[in-house]
Amino acid sequence: MAFLTDDKLVIVGAGGAIGSTMVQLALTMRLTPNVCLYDVYAPGMEGVMEEMFHCGYDGVNLTATTDVAEAFKDAKYIISSGGAPRKAGMTREDLLAGNCKIAEELGKNIKTYCPDVKHVTVIFNPADLTGLVTLLYSGLKPGQVTTLAALDSTRLQSALAKKFGVKQYEVTGCATYGGHGEQMAVFGSAVKVAGKPLNELIGTPALPEEEWEQLKVAVTKGGAKIIELRGRSSWQSPAFCSVEMIRSVMGGEKFRWPAGTYVNNEKYNHIMMAMDTTLDTNGCTYKMPTGTPEELAKLDASYEHLCKMRDELVTLNIVPPISEWNKINPNL
Numbered sequence: 001m002a003f004l005t006d007d008k009l010v011i012v013g014a015g016g017a018i019g020s021t022m023v024q025l026a027l028t029m030r031l032t033p034n035v036c037l038y039d040v041y042a043p044g045m046e047g048v049m050e051e052m053f054h055c056g057y058d059g060v061n062l063t064a065t066t067d068v069a070e071a072f073k074d075a076k077y078i079i080s081s082g083g084a085p086r087k088a089g090m091t092r093e094d095l096l097a098g099n100c101k102i103a104e105e106l107g108k109n110i111k112t113y114c115p116d117v118k119h120v121t122v123i124f125n126p127a128d129l130t131g132l133v134t135l136l137y138s139g140l141k142p143g144q145v146t147t148l149a150a151l152d153s154t155r156l157q158s159a160l161a162k163k164f165g166v167k168q169y170e171v172t173g174c175a176t177y178g179g180h181g182e183q184m185a186v187f188g189s190a191v192k193v194a195g196k197p198l199n200e201l202i203g204t205p206a207l208p209e210e211e212w213e214q215l216k217v218a219v220t221k222g223g224a225k226i227i228e229l230r231g232r233s234s235w236q237s238p239a240f241c242s243v244e245m246i247r248s249v250m251g252g253e254k255f256r257w258p259a260g261t262y263v264n265n266e267k268y269n270h271i272m273m274a275m276d277t278t279l280d281t282n283g284c285t286y287k288m289p290t291g292t293p294e295e296l297a298k299l300d301a302s303y304e305h306l307c308k309m310r311d312e313l314v315t316l317n318i319v320p321p322i323s324e325w326n327k328i329n330p331n332l
Contacts, residue, residue, distance in 0.1 A: 002030070003030050003031065003032050003059075004030065004031050004032060004247065004250045004251060004252050005031070005032050005076075005250050005251070006032060006033065006034060007032055007076035007077060007118070007250070008034045008035075008036060008074050008075050008077070009026060009031060009032050009035050009036070009075075009076070009077045009078075009079070009246065010035075010036045010038055010071050010072060010075045010077070010078045010079075011026070011035065011036070011037055011038065011079055011081075012038050012039075012071075012079065012080035012081065013038075013039055013080060013082035013083070014037035014038055014039045014045050014048055014064070015037070015039035015041045015042075015043075015044030015045035015047070015048055016039070016081060016235075017232070017235035018081040018123070018235040018238055018239045019037075019039065019082075019239075020048040020051070021235055021236055021239035021240075022079055022081065022243050023035060023048060023052060024051075024052065025239055025240060025243040026243055026246075027052065027057045027060055029243060029252075031243070031246065031250060031252070032077075032250070033059055033060045033061050034061050034063075035060065035062055036062075036063045036064070036071050036075070037049060037062070037064040038066070038068065038071035038072075039064075040066055041066075045064050045066070046064065048064075049062060049064045068109050068113065069112075069113050071113075072109055072113035072117075073113060073114065074114070075114040075117050076114075076116075076117055076118045076119075077117070077118060077119050077120075077249070077250065078110070078114075078119075078120045078121070079120075079121045079123065079243070079245075079246055080106055080121070080123065080124065080134075081123050081124050081238070081239075081242075082106065082124060083095065083103070083124025083125065083130060095124075095125050095126060096129060096312065097316055099124055099125065099126070099129075099130050100129055100130055100313055100316075100318050102124070102130070103124075103129075103130035103131070103134045104133050104134075104137050104319075106134050106137075106138075107133060107135065107136060107137025107138040107139075110134070110137075110138040110139075110140070111138050111139045115139065117144070118144065118249065118283075119144055119146070119246065119249040119283060120134065120138065120144060120145045121145075121146050121147070121148065121242050121245050121246055122134050122145065122146070122147050122148070123147065123148040123238050123242045125180075125181075126180070126181060126309065127148050127149070128147055128149075128180055128181075128260055128271070128272045128274075128306055128309075129272070129306070129309055129310065129313065130147070131145055131146070131147035131272045132262070132272040132310065132319075133313065133318065133319060135262055135272065135329070135332070136319060136325055136328055136329050136332065139328075139330075139331070140329075140331065141283070141331045142261065142262035142264075142284075142332070143261070143282065143283030143284045144283050144284075145262065145284075146259045146260055146261055146277075146279065147180065147259065147260030148180065148241060148242050148259075148260065149176070149257070149258050149260040149273075149274035150241040150244075150245075150255075150257035150258065150259065151180070151222065151223070151238060151241060152184050152186075152219065152220070152222070153174045153175050153176050153258055154174070154237065154241070155219045155222035156174045156175075156176060156186060156188075156191075156216075156219045157171045157174040159215055159218060159219055159222075160174070160191065160193060163207065164193050164194070164206070166193060166194045170193065170194045170195075171191065171192070171193050171194075172192050173190035173191040173198075174191055175190065175257075175276070175289070176219070176258065177258060177273070177274045177275060177276070177289045177299050177302070178274060178298070178299050178301075178302025178303060178305075178306070179273055179274070179302045179303075179305055179306045182220045182221060183220075183302045183305040183306075184220055184274070184302055185295060185296075185298035185299040185301070185302045186216045186220070186295075186298070187289060187291045187295045188202070188212075188216075189291050189292050189295060190290075241257065245259060245279055248279035248280060249279050249280065249281060249283060249284075250281070251280070251281045254279075255277075255279045258276060258277055259274065259275075259279060260272050260274050261273070261274075261275055261277055261284045261286050262332070263275060263286070264332075265288075267288070268303050269322075270310070270322050270325065270332070271303060271306050271307060271310060272306075273302070273303060275287065275288065275289065276288065
């Protein structure tokens with residue numbers, strides 16, 4: 001079975017649960033034979049390498065290193081889960097300062113060691129901000145850096161499928177936009193459940209308004225629920241969705257969910273947030289979401305929340321004032 005490309009894919013944080021799962025998925029999905037594992041923790045990464053060898057994948061060229069220069073040399077695609085994970089009782093925002101410093105280093109390493117990289121997907125939290133910092137310091141174009149935002153939409157789809165007792169794939173049109181986290185905007189106006197518009201179900205005995213509001217809150221707290229149930233932050237779903245994202249920009253199957261992307265237009269300025277995106281070999285492009293006035297107001301509120309965190313990064317001296325961003329990255 002052929003690979004999508006021969007280009008080098010680097011998995012950052014490959015020794016961890018998310019990273020190791022991404023390695024296995026990339027090989028199983030036959031994205032490229034040239035997969036490099038990068039992690040600062042050598043024993044964990046070496047253990048992953050042994051596991052992959054024991055899988056007996058055919059025709060692959062696996063490498064592993066703790067040297068970032070070696071890892072990033074000739075890299076064309078990067079997925080990074082190389083930040084601290086969320087623990088019980090934490091919000092994604094609690095990780096802001098530490099993980100954004102890691103993102104700054106990631107961006108600078110990309111600029112130094114693989115400025116010709118085609119696409120980078122950042123998935124460590126708070127992903128909208130770590131992705132923004134990575135983009136700034138990498139010098140890449142906005143369409144070359146994306147962040148993981150799909151889990152919010154898949155959690156909405158899953159919750160509605162369970163509520164109505166249908167197969168998950170029978171719930172269509174699910175999308176959440178804005179920030180990846182508890183301030184996200186849940187859009188239900190385009191959703192259909194087994195072919196029936198969700199809007200025709202909301203406010204009826206099938207889905208009372210109060211229950212719909214509770215369901216939306218549960219969706220925004222889906223990550224915390226995984227921590228409660230499993231004792232650690234989710235890893236299988238973020239790994240799968242992020243590898244699907246890279247597959248799309250490699251020219252593979254279309255990515256079905258919103259992605260986080262750099263937005264700077266007449267309404268939203270200098271921010272990374274989930275939009276109505278398309279991922280292909282040209283990178284990431286987006287359209288402004290359409291929805292009800294209530295949904296769009298929620299999106300505005302999510303944007304404002306992200307702006308507060310972005311501005312906090314200026315206060316922390318992790319990024320300079322926005323007026324100086326163009327000096328670091330002329331593409332912004």
